[in-house]
Amino acid sequence: MLDMKYLRKNSVEAAERLKARGVDKAQLDELLDLDQNRRQTIQEVETLKAARNEASDKIAYAKRNKQDATQAITEMQSVSAKIKVLDKQQTELDLKVKELAAHLPNLAANDVPVGKDEESNVEQRKWEPITEGQPRIQKTKPEWLKAHYEIGEALGILDFERGAKVSGARFLYYVGDGARLERAVYNFMLDEHRTEGYTEMITPIVVNDEAMFGTGQYPKFQDDAYRVEGLNQTYIPTAEVPLTNYYSGETIPAEDLPIKFTALSPSFRKEAGAAGKDTRGLIRLHQFNKVEMVKFTKPSQSYQELESMTKNAENILQKLALPYHVIMLSTGDMGFSAAKTYDVEVWMPQQEVYREISSVSNTEDFQARRMHITYRDDNEQLQLVHTLNGSGLAVGRTVAAILENYQNEDGSVTIPEVLRPYMQGQEKLVATPHH
RNA sequence: GGAGAUAUGGCACAAUCUGGUACUGCAACGGACUCGAAAUCCGUCGAGCCGCUUUUGGCGGUGUGCGGGUUCAAAUCCCGCUAUCUCCUCCA
Incomplete structure (x- = not known):
């Protein structure tokens, strides 16, 4: 607001x-x-x-x-x-x-490029691993390179068919090592963020309308939400909603700021208007796991916290040795509540494109005004806090990026080193029959 | 899921039957006393929100969990809702 x-x-x-x-x-x-x-x-x-x-x-x-x-x-x-x-x-x-x-979106910060869509986004920096043997952006794509869903199906670790049978299109089962890899990825992410000072949370994944209004999903974007029939409740599209609303209606003691939360949660999206787009694989699903980061800050520190939160997202990709770049979204491409947004996009070698894997935003006082989250400044005056949120990261898309970037010519997939402790030392994914 | 009870300032409570300035205590803040503090005494004390304004302030409105109704007037009477507690029932 x-x-x-x-x-x-x-x-x-x-x-x-x-x-x-x-x-x-x-x-x-x-x-x-x-x-x-x-x-x-x-x-x-x-x-x-x-x-x-x-x-x-x-x-x-x-x-x-x-x-x-x-x-x-x-x-x-x-x-x-x-x-x-x-x-x-x-x-x-x-x-x-x-x-x-x-229904009015947030105003963009001064340094945000003005433009009507993603064409006006501005690349901030690029990164790829320098160590030998780690994924690099290749000048020429080897012809044996497969898409992540082909790898997942060949290894028997992603089952889209049965997902569709039991639930519907854009749902899937992770099977065996696939489920273990997903779990390893989010456990790794949560541990990293905890080390960075975020308090880990497990939140409600059904929230009321007031909460959806508070973070700006409602009233404008109800069509994309899974509502619980007969109740004024919704399955969360992101853990940003329960994490940010944690303090709704409250005055936070100034000395506690900044406050940093992280949570793993499933995210539910109808993907209205995305019909026919990215229909295959882990990229666009109705339900996916995401590790989210949320911060409450004083206004004077929010932009520096935006930078550090973006670094927290990048850190995950760097430790996983996945190539990525960071872009600043233009005024036309930003989300409803954001004043400034960085998207982190990971390299997908089969399609040879960067894919959004994290979106980090400062909403300034836009959400805080909707939720009435305040603190007392040095003059004891009530002021709205600033709220920030970012993915750290989308788990399914991270698994997709790992499968594509770490695939070998023989069809196996090397497990990134940082994840091996989370997979009982396993180094490779190979096809194994499990039923 | 069933029954009962409760919801009033930062906290604890009174007023509700019988509608008419929301009581008192604690805490907090200002002052006196003191070298200083404690104790004591005096004074202030409804947060937030909204409107006006000559804006370190002033005036007014709102505000007794939330939303309606009745009334000149609602903490109080009526209807609906939510949350919490107790008991029963069910459950990982």
């Missing part, structure tokens, strides 16, 4: 910055009109209420002294009727203002 006072006082600048996020000026104008209307109504009704309060005191006083108050009561009847009408008007205007404001 944007600050109404800012929008009121800086409407020209706000219109410009919203335009960069794809919002038409008419939308802002409509909101400001309603806001103006609302404040006028408030002034009217409050004048009447002040009068009523005063009269009410007099009536009470008269009654206590056994005096007649019939006349005052009669007068107040009409005043109260007017108040009722105006109150209703105000409630309606409140709702409309809130509704419109809730």
Whole structure:
């Protein structure tokens, strides 16, 4: 949610910055009109209420002294009727203002490139391993190179067919070493983040509508969410929702900031509008595991924390020796709540493209305003905290990247060294019958 | 899932039957006393949100778990909801 006072006082600048996020000026104008209307109504009704309060005191006083108050009561009847009408008007205007404001995306930070889509994203840095024998970006692709889902099916560790049979398209079973590899990957990630100072959490994976509103998924993006039928609850699309809402409505002691959380959770997405896209493999599923990072910070430190959170995501890929690059998203490509976002994209050698594996955002006070998360500054004044979130990383996509980058010509897959302790010392994935 | 109870400031509680300025204590803050502190005494103390404003502040509105209703007026009466506790039932 944007600050109404800012929008009121800086409407020209706000219109410009919203335009960069794809919002038409008419939308802002409509909101400001309603806001103006609302404040006028408030002034009217409050004048009447002040009068009523005063009269009410007099009536009470008269009654206590056994005096007649019939006349005052009669007068107040009409005043109260007017108040009722105006109150209703105000409630309606409140709702409309809130509704419109809730649909406005966050404003982008100053250094974010302006553009209408991913074409305007800007690469920040590239990384690939230097050690001999580790995955490198090859100038020429060997012809035996397979896609991760081909490897997974050949090794018998990913079963998409039975996933579709039992659940539906875009669901799968991990089988045997596949399940163990997935588990190794997320245990490794959680251990790394814990070392970096994140508090590990296991969260609810069903949340209420208020929580979905707080982080900005609702009301605008309900179509992509798995709702629990008959209840105002939703299967989380990311652990960002329960992690960030942990402090909703609370004032955090300033000395506790910054606070850092991490959690593994399944993530559920309908992928509405992605029909026919990335239909094969681990890239786009209705349910996938993700290790998430969330931070609560003072405003002055949020951008430095954004950099370090991005480094925390990169660290995982570096330790796994997977090639990647980092891009800064343009105003047109960023998510609804973000003020600035870095995407980390891992190299997928079979398709020869970088694939998003992490998205790290600073939402500034956008989510905190929706959730009312505050702290007291040095002058004891309540201020909104800044919230950040990032994947650290998408687990399924990491498994996909490992399979493709670590595959050998004989069809086996070498297990990255850092994962071997999590796989009882196993060094390779080879085809093994298990049933 | 069934039955009962509870929800009031940072904390603990009163007022609810019988509608009329939300009591008191603790904590906190300011001051006095003191070399300083404790104790004591005096004073202040509804957080948040909203509106207006001449903006280190002032005025008003809202605010007794949440949402409605009745009334000139609701902590209080009526309806709905949520959470917590106790008992029963069920369960990994």
